[in-house]
Amino acid sequence: MQKPTLPKGTRDFGPEQMRKRLFIFDTIRKTFQRFGFQPIETPSMENLSTLTGKYGDEGDQLLFKILNSGDFAAGLTEPDLAAGSKKITPKIAEKGLRYDLTVPFARYVVMNRNDLTMPFKRYQMQPVWRADRPQKGRYREFYQCDADVVGTDSLLCEAEIILMIHEVFRNLTIQDFTLKINNRKILAGIAEVIGVPGQEGTLSVAIDKLDKIGKQKVLDELRERGFPDDTIVKLEPLFSFDTLDANRLLDQLTNWLSESETARQGIFELNETLQLVHQYGLTDSRVEIDPTLARGLSYYTGAIFEVKANGVSIGSVSGGGRYDNLTGAFGMPGLSGVGISFGVDRIYDVMDELALFPASSGQGTQVLIVPFDREARAKALPLSSELRLAGIAAEVYPDLVKVKKMLDYANARGILFVVLIGSEEVQTGILSLKNMVTGEQHMITAEELVNRLR
Structure with missing residues (x-):
């Protein structure tokens, strides 16, 4: 089995990193x-003739070349091979990845x-x-932002x-x-x-x-x-x-x-x-x-x-x-x-x-709705839509499992608020809002919930 790896000099970005980016x-x-x-926007690749000669000799050496499609070496001859890599490159690679955004511009x-x-x-x-x-x-x-x-x-x-x-x-x-x-x-x-x-x-x-x-x-x-x-x-x-x-x-x-x-x-x-x-x-x-x-x-x-x-x-x-x-x-x-x-x-x-990212920059879901059963889920779904219409990032836990598992999910995701909907909440229409950091829990109407989270 092949071990998954990344090319050197490249990175994956997870959800928290992407929110900060x-x-x-x-x-x-x-x-x-x-x-x-x-x-x-311009294409990721440009013709090498567009890129070469614009960045000086050192810059030209740092260009990523893209091999021609198909059998890129089919037309090479013995004299070509003897001439060295600089002579061969234009014959086997006509395109390259852009080095910056200014020359494509x-x-x-x-x-x-x-x-x-x-x-x-x-x-x-x-x-x-x-x-x-x-x-x-x-x-x-890497990304550049040019003006x-x-x-x-x-x-x-x-x-x-x-x-x-x-x-x-x-x-x-x-x-x-x-x-x-x-x-x-x-x-x-x-x-x-x-x-x-x-x-x-x-x-x-x-x-x-x-x-x-x-x-x-x-x-x-x-x-x-x-x-x-x-x-x-x-x-x-x-x-x-x-x-x-x-x-x-x-x-x-x-x-x-x-x-x-x-x-x-x-x-x-x-x-x-x-x-x-x-x-x-x-x-x-x-x-x-x-x-x-x-x-x-x-x-x-x-x-x-x-x-x-x-x-x-x-x-x-x-x-x-x-x-x-x-x-x-x-x-x-x-x-x-x-x-x-x-x-x-x-x-x-x-x-x-320097720890300069504001706390809000890494924030994703603001509130997780936790329904205890199918009847509670029927109340949770329109509530989630109401929250989203108000500009509040909300999720409904998708599976009907033990409450502890749903709360553990909220903690693992760093979700600050959880709305608990059980049989009592279904009957009264009053929701239970839990702060996952302080542990405080309040009974609240849907309207009050929207106003507080907003």
Whole structure:
């Protein structure tokens, strides 16, 4: 007999976990809707040609490929086999599971451009897959909740993303978080100033690992990637800025990168975004400018966002940025967009570790109706319908068994209230309501029951 197992990096979710996850989904969805975003969905699989080349070399290696239907290897020849896996893959796998929701969204926009009103604001809440090494807070299948605006380069969109992030996490009761923000143009300017113009992509991939591997290993990686020592020395100011004072940091960046017009534009955009956030009236801002924030996705061209919950050893729980030409890969150049993505699985882990889920989020059935016999069940069924119409989650125990077994079921399910219906209750119409936590029991009418449970 085969022992049932799950693929590494995937999980089952039981009823209590799902109720908590739905609390997260509902909180994020309501925030997206309040800011005017509209829902869409895209297929789980995309053509590999859609996905490859959008996430950098490291991202491409994490794509799950789907073997072609039928005898996928039938057309392979000896020269194909000798050419190696990279040459074979396009011939045996034409599709792949989506790596994120942004690239499929860009493909969707291009295919539906004649039907969309610009600027187009969409949200999307679906699973994504990455062939990553599973570890705490990192899964191979996980949900993302994305909100993007395309068709405008207004910095008002960046400001509203900052507002949404604050609203989502505060509504989830995650109060202690840090929202780091940077601009890809600043990273491009740094590459210019240290003498490696055009290599900001390589620079960003290394710098993006700073909080994971530390400064020295980042510098070692840059050396391995061909950055000379005299260039690396010029990076030193990047690791010594005062990140606690935004105005002072912007002045320091301006002085260091004054020779780069690209960097000056990025600094202007950062400052303007923060000014707009201030005009919106955001209080107790958790924004922190971090010039080392890179995020490895190669399509970012402007603002970069990353959110971490403080006090837990879990990676970023949200991230995003501005992309100026992602749709250009699909034949529609020049369409700017900006977006944010919330990682539901990591948010769940944060809230679970910090015990932040409200008691009501795990609540299922509020009341179990326990009929003693067939006559009592005839009273229980219309009562359950009345409770449900009033918005109260109610169950009738399906079998006519000993009362103790039914009460044990309520305790095992964590059902707070039980309505007992025996011969006396049938004759008088007065119900017996039992609180399963305190043990208190009250005689009550059906109308009073609805009002109390509501």
